Amino acid sequence: MAKLAGVLIVEMATEQKSTQEMATEQQEMATEQKSAQEMATEQDSAQETATEQDSAQEMATEQKSAQEMATEQDSAQETATEQKSAQEMATEQDSAQEMATAQKSAQEMATAQKSAQEDEDGSSSSTEDSESEEEDEGSEVDPDKLESESDSSEDSSEEEDIEKMDEPTAGWTSKNGKIVWSPTNDETLRYVPQTKGRLTPGPTHYAIARISDPLSSFALLLTDEILQYIVDMTNLQGRRSVAGWRDVDKEELQAYVGLLVLSGLYRSRNESTLSLWGEKWGRAIFRATMSHKRFHHLSRALRFDNEQSRRRSRDDRMAAFRKVWDMWTHRLPMLFNPDRDICVDEQLVPFKGKCSFRQYMPKKPAKYGIKIWATCDVKTSYAWRLQVYTGKVGGKPEVNQGMRVVLDMTQGLKGNIITCDNFFTSFALTEELLKRKLALVGTIRRNKPELPPNLLQARAVFSSMFAFTKNHTLVSYIPKRGKNVLLLSTKHRSPDISDEMKKKPIIIHDYNRCKGGVDTLDKVVATYSCRRKTQSWPLALFHNLIDVSLYNAYVLWKSVDPSWHQQKSHRRRLYIQEVGEMLVTPHIKKRGRLPRSSAANELVKNLHIAAAGPSPISKAKGGRRLCNLCTGKKKRVSKSCGNCGRFTCKDHRLIVCSACCVSPEFES
Numbered sequence: 324m325a326k327l328a329g330v331l332i333v334e335m336a337t338e339q340k341s342t343q344e345m346a347t348e349q350q351e352m353a354t355e356q357k358s359a360q361e362m363a364t365e366q367d368s369a370q371e372t373a374t375e376q377d378s379a380q381e382m383a384t385e386q387k388s389a390q391e392m393a394t395e396q397d398s399a400q401e402t403a404t405e406q407k408s409a410q411e412m413a414t415e416q417d418s419a420q421e422m423a424t425a426q427k428s429a430q431e432m433a434t435a436q437k438s439a440q441e442d443e444d445g446s447s448s449s450t451e452d453s454e455s456e457e458e459d460e461g462s463e464v465d466p467d468k469l470e471s472e473s474d475s476s477e478d479s480s481e482e483e484d485i486e487k488m489d490e491p492t493a494g495w496t497s498k499n500g501k502i503v504w505s506p507t508n509d510e511t512l513r514y515v516p517q518t519k520g521r522l523t524p525g526p527t528h529y530a531i532a533r534i535s536d537p538l539s540s541f542a543l544l545l546t547d548e549i550l551q552y553i554v555d556m557t558n559l560q561g562r563r564s565v566a567g568w569r570d571v572d573k574e575e576l577q578a579y580v581g582l583l584v585l586s587g588l589y590r591s592r593n594e595s596t597l598s599l600w601g602e603k604w605g606r607a608i609f610r611a612t613m614s615h616k617r618f619h620h621l622s623r624a625l626r627f628d629n630e631q632s633r634r635r636s637r638d639d640r641m642a643a644f645r646k647v648w649d650m651w652t653h654r655l656p657m658l659f660n661p662d663r664d665i666c667v668d669e670q671l672v673p674f675k676g677k678c679s680f681r682q683y684m685p686k687k688p689a690k691y692g693i694k695i696w697a698t699c700d701v702k703t704s705y706a707w708r709l710q711v712y713t714g715k716v717g718g719k720p721e722v723n724q725g726m727r728v729v730l731d732m733t734q735g736l737k738g739n740i741i742t743c744d745n746f747f748t749s750f751a752l753t754e755e756l757l758k759r760k761l762a763l764v765g766t767i768r769r770n771k772p773e774l775p776p777n778l779l780q781a782r783a784v785f786s787s788m789f790a791f792t793k794n795h796t797l798v799s800y801i802p803k804r805g806k807n808v809l810l811l812s813t814k815h816r817s818p819d820i821s822d823e824m825k826k827k828p829i830i831i832h833d834y835n836r837c838k839g840g841v842d843t844l845d846k847v848v849a850t851y852s853c854r855r856k857t858q859s860w861p862l863a864l865f866h867n868l869i870d871v872s873l874y875n876a877y878v879l880w881k882s883v884d885p886s887w888h889q890q891k892s893h894r895r896r897l898y899i900q901e902v903g904e905m906l907v908t909p910h911i912k913k914r915g916r917l918p919r920s921s922a923a924n925e926l927v928k929n930l931h932i933a934a935a936g937p938s939p940i941s942k943a944k945g946g947r948r949l950c951n952l953c954t955g956k957k958k959r960v961s962k963s964c965g966n967c968g969r970f971t972c973k974d975h976r977l978i979v980c981s982a983c984c985v986s987p988e989f990e991s
Contacts, residue, residue, distance in 0.1 A: 501772075505792070506790060512816065517737055534879060540883070545580070549647060551573055553625070559629060575613070585606070607920065608923075648711065648864065663738070665698055665699065665840065666841055667696070667841075676858040680693065682712070696710040701836075701837045706875055725748070726752045729756075733759070737761065738761070748767045749773070769807065775797075785826045797810070798828045854867070880898065911926075947960060947961045950972040
């Protein structure tokens, strides 16, 4: 080790002075060596000494001419590497004292060389202290910039570091590295609503031309075609399974639907049918329409396809209700155009029976049921498009299901603003919707790869942070400690915040205003629902079809005739009552056998009389009169004949039914 250190010292001395002078100076320096205590201290700080050796080598290299600088720098780097290796070897060996002596001699020699050079050139480079501080801080030296760095001082380097920290960030890169978000909206384009090609909100001309009363608006959804198809399939099933089956016609099926509607109006969906048809506590209109046995037979035989010709295939799990569902959903967008704001969400039809695509949704009130994707108008909650979710295809989960659902449920729209939750929202979805001239506002999950990590950091409560692209705005809001709400919007293009105490962004206010379109539909449908307990999922879907049809028809009727019961707060209840009564009335008028219940019997008689016209015996106007047919003592009576107008007493009066009073024989 002593020989290696001596060789290193000789090489360094050869570059500056002659070999003879260097040996003499080394002998003198060895004589004037410090005490043993100082040498031990220098051994503990061996790493610092190596750093000082690098500084000495750099100062020696600076003294070279520009022509030899590149060569000298390479030599200096090799020398520094050898010196570090020598230091490490010296630490491992017992000859640390000899190595420290050689290192000290090299340092003093470099100092003497620097002094001599300063005397000759009259100029000085950067001091040893500043360079050693920069080395301690871990700064790397660029060989191509040695001259410029030697002219700069410590204060100037600190100012440059501060300037670099104050420079604004160019952008935030997303997790996947594909999107660059900007903290400002300087380059964000202004949102211009699409008006060309957008549908006129409200009922279509097709619906307006065909609506004249509440029943006609309901008949536009539950059409004669749908009813006739159900009649055919029900009769087919009734002949096979029900003993003594009597074929049902369209009028009787309408009466059956009317009784379901009235049961929902009376909030009797959980009440037993025996109670509804009871003579003491039941409703007279149920017994007046049909017997309990007939209602039970219809419920048992009700079918929506031919079971024997049904394709036993897993490709369509909804085959038992597919045709009726398609005929009905096809008419929903034909009758009404949604307003600018629409909502896409999921609806759950309660059902706990056997069904291959039954879903479990713990956040819904019913928990178990059939899931339906729904698109609703935010202003009226009109169900514009519905789609039943039939489960995984081939046992594999669907990729990008939320994106596919939104694109399917908004097909044909232009210029609308879609609101959806974090199940559907994604950056790719917004890109596809922008191509269709549609905007989106929705919450987004924090695990999406399109998000920048900067928005996921913890901040103060009620604080907001925005990120922008040319067409997108992303906001992170902290409503309470430990919770971060993220929303993505292509409608909002500026960092607007409300003036309220919680300082919510305007994006959140718009989302809260529009997110409840489908939830409102579920609420109003459940209020007067006609659902009955059943183990048949097609029947459960049929009950939901009636409920949604009633509400959509009410929206249509209210739009066509806004003045209808405008002052009353229970307009929807009045509408459902009128539709239910109009559905059952034609069948009641045709009923040949009167019910046993007195209330139902009286109801049927009144409907027969109203259908037949004025009675042949009516009450006279202007008080009591003398009987025109009495020959002796005339009696004073108050009733007259409805045909000729003569006053008659009981002895000269005949009691006939409404059917006989309008017959030709009676008139003659």
